[in-house]
Amino acid sequence: MTANGNTGAGHVAWPTHPLRSRILGEVHARPFRLVQTPRVFLHYAFETPPAAAAADRAFLNAFCQRHGLDGPGPERKVHQIEVNGGTLRWEQFTEFTSYTFDVAPRPGAEPFQPVADDPFGAGFVPPGELMVATRLDLVPEAAFAGDARGPIGSFEEVWVSASQVVDGTALIVTDFRVDRDGRTRILVVDRGLHARQAGALVQRLLEIETYRTFAMLGLPEAQTQGPVIGQIERSLVEISREIRQTTGLEKNRKLLGDLTALTADLEASAAASAYRFGASRAYDEIVGLRLAAVREEPWEGYSTWGAFLARRTAPAMRTLQALQDRQHDLSQKLGRAANLLRTRVDVELEQQNRDVLESMNRRARLQLRLQQTVEGLSVAAVSYYVVGLIGYLAKGGHAFGVEIDPGVLTAIAVLPVVLAVFLVVRSIRRHHAGEDHG
Template sequence: MAEDSGGLKSWTMHPLRARVIGEVHARPFRLVETPRVVLHYAFTTTAEEAAADLAFLGELCRTHGEPAPDRDASLHQAKIMGGTLRWERHSEFTTYTFDVAPLAGRRPFAAFDHHPFGAGFKPPGKLLVAVRLDVVREEDVPESSGGPLAFFEEVWVSASMAVEGTALIATDFRADGDGRTRILIVDKGLHPRQSGALIQRLLEIETYRTFAVLGLPEAQRIAPDIAKIENRLLESVETLRQSQGLSQNRELLGELTGLSAELEAVTAASAFRFGASWAYHEIVQQRLDAIREDPYKGYSTWGAFLRRRTVPAMRTIRSIQTRQTDLATRLGRAGDLLRTRIDVELEEQNRDLLDSMNRRARLQLRLQQTVEGLSVAAVSYYIVGLIGYLFKGSKIFHVEVDPGILTAFAVPFVLAFVWWTVRRIRHHHEE
């Protein structure tokens, strides 16, 4: 059935659709023929360094007649110097991988200078991983010449069969005289696609296991800081048991708050490194599972060696993370306890203050009542005096009355009126 021309192509696409679909093919395996020499480097890079490196890579590609990478590319491959240069950008590092067929008859790990990492190469950042990986045929490493493991230190070598017995993989995880870690793959029937996938996974194991262990120096660096905060917290808790008074408790709360801020700064500074270490460690375990190792002549497998060497480092990281979490919890509990004590002391102070205010209010009420009584008498006295003067002046109206009698008669009425007026005024204010 023919597709409707007005259907899919005319629909509005999600802006991230192409990126999401292409993510599963972001770093595809390559077909690799045996024999092969592979050089792999990983550099830690900042955003600025990555941008500068992308510009350098574009110039390098154009110099060799290859297209430059896109501005937002995370993977780019180019045919250079008879081989393939593979560039990858990750979140915190950049890798360069170059593979080429060696000269006929050359032994594994022989001197090799035909690569793009010479004098004109500009490292994008600080080098952390350097690998020399050789893929050879079984007949190229006969037992008569020492076998495939003769290129490694016997004490450190790890070797195993991989990909259902079609390849022997060996390494000693140590830097050679050139500063590179050596990895040897002996082809025992690998398909080129299997060979490409195995090479990529082994390089990823070496890269990610190195970046995973970056968390160990960070854990060792902050361990004394964690111990110092723990000791200061213990001292503060002992002081908390005996502290009395609001000022002392407030001072202790300030100290605990400072410890919490110090711990938070240490935790924030190490959170990314520890999280990245565990993510890289998980990737290493996934890649080890993917190569399907089997023991080889009693030698330690890659997985067994890395479990012995890297798992203790990861446990140290986990221990520091656990101590950080536990310390934060204990600081929070101590702070809550101290704040509760301060709140209780403040409530007691407020209660005492309210009692004092109530006592003052009662005294003021009594004083007000006293003043009210005196004011009634005083005002009544002045009014009665005015009335007396009024009665004394009645002669001008030719009225003969006794002022004393009339004044005495007016006194109770004046007292009652003044008392009633004062009560009205007080009730009005209370309302």
Template sequence: MSAEVIIGDKRLAPHRLRAAILGEVHARPFRALPTPARILHFAFDTVGEQAHQDRNALTELCVRRGVTPPLPSDRHFHITFGGTGLRWEQHSEFTTYTIELPADPDTPPFHPSPASLATPMTLVPQPGPLLVAIDLHLMTDRPDRLAVERHFNRPSLAVAENSDGTAVYATDFHPDPEGFVRILVLDRDLGPERAGALVQRLLELETYRTLALLGLPKAQELTPSINRIERGLAELTSELQKTSSLADNNRLLDELTALAAELEAGAAGSLFRFGASRAYDDIVQTRLRIIGERKVGGLPTWSSFLARRMAPAIRTCIATEERQANLSRKLARAAQLLRTRVDVEVEQQNRDLLRSMNARTRMQLRLQTTVEGLSVAAISYYVVGLFGYLVKGLHDAGWPIEPTFATAIFVPIAALAIWWTVRRIRHRHVGKDDEHEV
């Protein structure tokens, strides 16, 4: 498909995604299907490397059969082996193989055994774990085939007409003894194109119904853990009202963090599964609306049956996801409250520590002042003593100096000089310490 537009001799450069967007509208087209026909449909879980290996296996099969293999960008592909058609489709997390077989109009529904008809599946390795196996029989409607109940489990039977009554389709959603879910389509006046479209939508309904329900086991698996976390949160919140010490608050915060980690691990592991279940359920509801079901007799339609059986499972997944989200918010609020209490308690301890440090500093200052005074007195005593020896020596040498009087005059001078010197030295050291701190 060309994405370019040519006007005269000018080519308009397309957006790099224009071709992909235009092609997506026509992806997975309906194939005309003559009546009668037998369709065997398989869906396999192919997440990650399995999808790449499956594509390689299909490419090798095409090469062996002399058929042009799918391109790396192809998401759907169709090949024919004699009178048997094989349709391959690759989706985000699963891959489908659909075998299209002609059928004998006089053959009873679902005969012969589907296992004897699925030989094309033996030509490629199994792509991954099997999710869906459907045996669909498209037959011309005849009076003797209206009693579809004899082909299905009556309590689970769902039957409906399409919007204009040109087809009747039925299933019980139960696997038969060989593991296939049976679907019977009675063609009243469909034509090949509409028959192909209806059959593909019915196959998609059963496929997406199965995929949508994959979230239910995950929800059931997570429910005990969520219940335990809810009880733990209630107990911690109750204990939070009774404790006030920093050690208790730290212990509660550790326990709360462990609960939050367990919850987030479960939520992260189920995020994709629950989101996919919602998306697949939307696809199922869309397909049912497109078909436009009408009741047949007193039997439930597919829509009413799935609303009764499938909708509760989807609501369980949604409710579990909402419980996770609500519980996560509650845990966050409780953790924030505990962190606030811990921070306040730590600030109070820091304040008390600063008060204690201030008291010790004041005591050290008083002691330093006392020691400084004693130091001045002691140094003055020695200096005055030395000065006394000096003046006595000068007096003996004949100098006209009175030793006692000169010593008495020198005492205050020496004391002041020493006090000033000690104070200056202390101020100089304090200034250097301030510079180092800066």
């Protein structure tokens, strides 16, 4: 019983987050293996777009079935099988897939001698374009007992980087160069590694080689985007010079349109490179973490791996950061220039609108005066017709026995008629004016 009176298994009935098992499994997704010396590792990493990743998973499932083994299924990101006398490990990452095959070397074979049999022959289907090809040989220190040059003999000495790692229990050597088989070579000399230490060291070294290669993918992108950013900067300088000299609404509108086009080009450039630059920096950080984990120490005056990679990859990472800084600064400058032009255009539009309103006011005053003139004329005209009608009535009065002098009656009616028509017209005008205000 637990403290609250429930049985320990009561949580089984609780609702479980759908991602819980996936998150817990991720912690143990890529465990270190126990590795016995000597051992040969062939490691390949391929850039794999999503469509190719699905095809590669199908290929591996079919490959496993042909050998009577279980495949990775639809979800697993790491799968390991025993095949061709060794171990094949498949790992699928966000943008690349790696295959690592390890096997015991032939008895008495020197480092980097051909492997008798591996699964990367004619039947192997690569999941994408090859980025990393590495061979790592884990050998005992006794293998170099009679060799004057020792572990360095397998490399071009001028390029060699060598370090003692894991508290001096291993020596790691490489020249980071591609051999005639198209692979970089890494030699690990076992000076007392435990099997678990050996597995962890090998995995970290292969990760360093993989991630440092993918980290460098950002450099060509930066070299491509650099001229684009330079052209935008030059165009901005020209537009800024024109802003100081240009007047008039249409010219300022054209400059604002040019600035908007430059901003769109810059945003397109930044969007195209943002993922690549971010991924490169993330890979470079992983390389640094892996180097820190192996605890390098200098060996016989040779450059350590960390020192070599710092000389080669650090400038590339600074180039990426510098280009992103230029993109950010340029975006701010474009924004400030666009705001300045928008303010100028708005002011000119307000001036133009004010001129239009003044012109409309002048026309309205003229129309009012014309209307008043027409109203005066209309009062006279209507009064004339009304007085005329009264005159006609006076002339016909004798037919009803009423004798009235038409001229006298007409004269008498003029002022009252004019006044009455004037009042009626004014009342109508006020009514219409009230409707307009309403």
